[in-house]
Amino acid sequence: MNGNPQIKFSWKAPLRPYKKQSAIILKFYLTVAFLLSLIVFFFGDKVLIIPIWALVFIFYVLTITPPPDVENKITTFGIEAAGITLRWEVLSHFYFGKRFGFHTLTVVSQSPYFYHLYLVVPTEETKQKLISILSTHLLYQETPQKTITDKMLDWVSVLVPDEEEVSKSEDLQAVSERLRRASL
Secondary structure, three states: OOOOOOEEEEEEEEOOOOOOOOHHHHHHHHHHHHHHHHHHHHOOOHHHHHHHHHHHHHHHHHHHOOOOEEEEEEEOOEEEEOOEEEEHHHEEEEEEEEEOOEEEEEEEEOOOOOOEEEEEEOOHHHHHHHHHHHOOOOEEOOOOOOOHHHHHHHHHHHHOOOHHHHHHHHHHHHHHHHHHHHHO
16 A cells, blocks of 8 residues: 555545446437526526526536546545545544445444545455444445435436436337348
8 A cells, every 4th residue: 555554445446437428318408408408498486597507517517527436535524535534533423325326335424414425436455444444433324324415316306317328218119120121
């Protein structure tokens, strides 16, 4: 670990979970934004159109650009990730989740702020090592309590179409089109 005795464990991983999305997802974002813009426009509050399209731009940027790889470290003083160091005294508990096929480590700080630190865990071996190291300092929650924000994210993620479902429906449409042409 580069000769530094204070580093207990380090790993390299993407800054955030990332899955390259197809053009269908981008079309979905644009369609939803266009419909919301029309609704807002006809109800007369035209200023709200600006934040709608700002969010579309953020979704577009986060969908198109892959995140950089960062080095995450667990030291004797706390957790260092992407240049931010959180000391053990301000941290409360941690848990694991899964997003876009990646395991994500979520470390939560103590009240009153409840700051969440999200780290990507690239392998199962790294996950087991993190559990053994972090559980000596923090409380490990196997089933975390979901906040309102987490519940809203889960609900919104159900609304976004999955690429596999879309490609299956396109394949079915293509097959039905071929059958229709063959019958003519």
